Amino acid sequence: MTTPTTAPSRRGLLKGFGALSAAAAGSAVLAGCDFGGEPAAAPGADVAAAATAGPGTDGIDLATITTGRRVGLISLDNSAAAVAIGLQGMSAIKEEIDWEVDVVDIKGDPSAVPGAVTTLLQRGAEAILCYALPSVGLEQAVRPANDAGVPVISLVSGRFPGADAVADFNEWVSSSRTALYTMQRMGYAGEIALLDFTGLEATAIRSVVVREVIDRYPDVTIVEDIVVRVPGQLQDARERTAALLGQHPDLKAVWCAFDDIALGANTAVKESGRDVFVTSIDGVPTALEAIRRSEPLAATCYNDQPLLMKIGVSLADKLIAGDTVPAVTYQDSPLVTADNVPSDGSLPNGFVTPFWLG
Numbered sequence: 001m002t003t004p005t006t007a008p009s010r011r012g013l014l015k016g017f018g019a020l021s022a023a024a025a026g027s028a029v030l031a032g033c034d035f036g037g038e039p040a041a042a043p044g045a046d047v048a049a050a051a052t053a054g055p056g057t058d059g060i061d062l063a064t065i066t067t068g069r070r071v072g073l074i075s076l077d078n079s080a081a082a083v084a085i086g087l088q089g090m091s092a093i094k095e096e097i098d099w100e101v102d103v104v105d106i107k108g109d110p111s112a113v114p115g116a117v118t119t120l121l122q123r124g125a126e127a128i129l130c131y132a133l134p135s136v137g138l139e140q141a142v143r144p145a146n147d148a149g150v151p152v153i154s155l156v157s158g159r160f161p162g163a164d165a166v167a168d169f170n171e172w173v174s175s176s177r178t179a180l181y182t183m184q185r186m187g188y189a190g191e192i193a194l195l196d197f198t199g200l201e202a203t204a205i206r207s208v209v210v211r212e213v214i215d216r217y218p219d220v221t222i223v224e225d226i227v228v229r230v231p232g233q234l235q236d237a238r239e240r241t242a243a244l245l246g247q248h249p250d251l252k253a254v255w256c257a258f259d260d261i262a263l264g265a266n267t268a269v270k271e272s273g274r275d276v277f278v279t280s281i282d283g284v285p286t287a288l289e290a291i292r293r294s295e296p297l298a299a300t301c302y303n304d305q306p307l308l309m310k311i312g313v314s315l316a317d318k319l320i321a322g323d324t325v326p327a328v329t330y331q332d333s334p335l336v337t338a339d340n341v342p343s344d345g346s347l348p349n350g351f352v353t354p355f356w357l358g
Contacts, residue, residue, distance in 0.1 A: 060307075060310045060311065060314050062093065062096050062097055062310070062313075065097045065313060065314065065317045066097075066317055066320075066321065067097050067098040067099070068098050068099070069097075069099050069100075069126055069127075069316070069317065069320060070099065070100040070101075070102070070123075070124055070125055070126055071099065071100075071101055071102070071125055071126055071127045071128070071129060071316055072101075072102045072103075072104065072116075072117075072120030072121075072123065072125035072127070072128050072129065073087075073090065073101055073102070073103045073104070073128075073129040073131055074103075074104045074106060074113060074116045074117070074120070074128065074129070074130055074131065074133060075087070075103065075104070075105055075106070075131040075132060075133070076105075076106060076107075076108060076110070076131075076132055076133050076134070077105065077106075077107060077108050078103070078105040080132075081259075081260070081284040081285070081286070082132075082259075082282055082284055082303065082305055083131065083132055083305075085284070085285075085305040085306070086131065086155075086305035086306065086308060086309055087103065088306075089305055089306030089307075089308075089309040089310075090103075090309040090313075092306070093306075093309055093310060093313055097313070099313070102120055102123055102125060104116040104119065104120065106133075108231065110133065110134050110136070110137060111137075113130075113133060113137070113138065113141040113142075114140070114141045114144075117141055117142055117144055117145055118144055121144060121145060121148060121150060125150065126150065126151075126316075126320045127150060127151045127152070127153060127316040127319060127320055128142060128145050128150060128151070128152045128153070129153050129155055129312050129316065130142070130152065130153065130154050130155060130157040130163070131155045131156070131157065131312075132155065132156045132157060132200075133157040133158075134157075134158070134199065134200055135154075135157055135158025135159065135160045135200075135201055138154075138157065138158075138160040138162065138163070139160050139161045139162045142160075142162045142163065143162060145162075146162050151164045151165070151316060151319035151320060152164050153165050153166075153167065153312055153315050153316055153319070154166045154167070154168075155167050155308055155309075155312050156168055156169060156202060156308065157201075158200065158201035158202070159201065159328075164319055164325070165315045165319060165325045165326070165327065165328075165329070166327065166328045166329065167308055167311045167312050167315060167329045167331065168202075168328065168329070168330055168331065169202065169303045169308075169330070169331050169332075169333050170330040170331065170332055170333065171202045171205040171206055171209070171281075172205060172209060173332065173333070174206075174281055174301035174303075174332075174333035174335075175205060175206040175209035175210060175281065175301075176209055176213065177301055177333075177334075177335040178210070178255070178279050178280065178281055178299060178300070178301055178335065179209060179210040179213035179214070179255070180213060181279060181299050181335060181337070182210075182253050182255055182279045182299070183213060183214070183217055183220065185253070185277060185298070186220060186252045186253055188217045188219060188220065189217070189219035189220060190219070190220060190221070190250065190251075190252040190253075191220075191221050191222075191223045191248055191250050191251045191252055192214070192220060192221070192222055192223070192251070192252060192253045192254070192255060193222070193223055193224035193225075193226070193241075193244050193248070193251060193253075193254045193255070194207075194210065194211075194222055194224065194225045194226065194254075194255050195226050195228050195237050195240065195241070195254060195255070195256045195257065195261045195262075195265060196225065196226065196227050196228065196257050197227060197228055197230055197233070197257040197258065197261065198227070198257075199230065203257045203258060206257055206258075206281060207257060210255055223244070223248050223251065224244045224247075224248070226240050226244075228240065228257070228261050228264075233260050233261050233264065234260050234261070234263055234264040235264060236264065237256065237260075237261040237262075237263075237264030237265050237268075238264035238265065238267050238268045239264075239268075240265075241254060241264065241265040241268035241269065242268040242271070242272065245268065245269065245272045245274055245276065251274070251276055252276060252277070253276060253277050253278070253279065254269070254276060254277075254278045254279075255278075255279050255280075256278060256279065256280040257280075257281075258280060258281055258282050259280045259281070259282040259283070259284045259286070259287040259300055260284075261280065262278050262279070262280030262287060262297050262300065263286055263287060263290065263297065265278045265296070265297075266278050266290055266295055266296050266297040269296035270295060270296060276296060277296050277297075277298040278296045278297045278298060279297075279298060279299045279300070280297065280299070280300045281300055281301045281303070281333070282300060282301070282302075282303050283300050283301060283302030283303055283333070283336055287300045288300070288302075288336060288341055288342075291336060291337065291338055291341045292338070292341050292342075292343065294338060298337060298338065299335060299336065299337045300335075300336050301333040301334065301335055301336065302333055302334055302336050303331075303333050304331060304333070307331060308331060311329055311331065315329065
């Protein structure tokens with residue numbers, strides 16, 4: 001996400017996770033996003049309100065952004081729920097600051113990134129935003145932008161040489177929050193199943209953290225550790241959860257790498273009638289609604305995608321102007337449970353999700 005002198009490689013950061021193979025990259029999902037499955041509820045005006053909130057709420061004043069810029073944004077799949085929320089937020093932002101944002105959806109095919117970068121440069125992009133892309137191969141893909149002196153910003157796309165700045169959710173903290181909530185609700189004892197995916201840096205971090213937390217509690221046992229198929233994760237998670245519920249009558253909880261997996265598990269637990277709860281990370285609208293209805297999906301961490309877009313725009317504006325920016329910008333992700341989920345059906349925009357620079 002930064003130049004090689006300021007950011008470690010993905011291999012260095014995630015040593016021991018294993019390299020993402022070319023085949024896995026082709027089917028990688030967004031960190032904490034949904035592919036296919038049941039469509040998430042459209043956040044509507046809430047996204048615009050969050051994306052264009054004034055100074056003092058999230059630290060970014062859009063009035064200070066230079067108007068009339070042109071940037072390119074590459075995403076893995078615009079149909080993913082969390083990405084759709086982010087793009088709605090970007091739409092609200094670009095209207096306010098009069099930016100032209102060319103969005104290229106590579107539809108789940110990371111091999112299309114080099115062509116997307118070239119196309120955006122030909123269209124006159126002053127900066128390239130890489131939104132929720134697998135970091136493997138991005139160093140080579142963005143090299144034409146580096147050679148042309150066009151800034152590259154990684155938005156939840158992992159650290160890779162060639163990116164001038166990074167905006168990320170702090171997966172270490174949010175994963176700890178969800179994992180600790182899970183342990184507390186289990187009473188620090190009993191059986192848990194993990195529905196996992198480690199194809200992206202964010203989900204790999206989540207996987208490491210939950211295991212580190214569980215390891216601290218010797219009375220908690222992981223009875224199933226399943227890597228869910230992606231794409232098709234919602235249905236796969238539903239079927240896998242149904243199977244493990246039949247095999248483990250004493251199961252207490254199912255931890256999921258991201259909300260789409262959790263929603264599949266949530267459906268299976270509801271169908272079984274079992275007293276098993278599900279936890280996750282991302283806070284997409286359908287997950288928040290499940291929590292609101294006191295369904296098995298009991299907790300998630302809310303990733304504020306509109307704020308991520310504001311941070312990305314701010315970084316791009318400064319880099320285009322030749323200013324120095326922090327190598328990494330981390331955004332906080334508050335835990336959402338039945339105790340604090342908004343009752344009116346909105347996204348939790350009342351939460352303050354501050355970010356810090358480092």
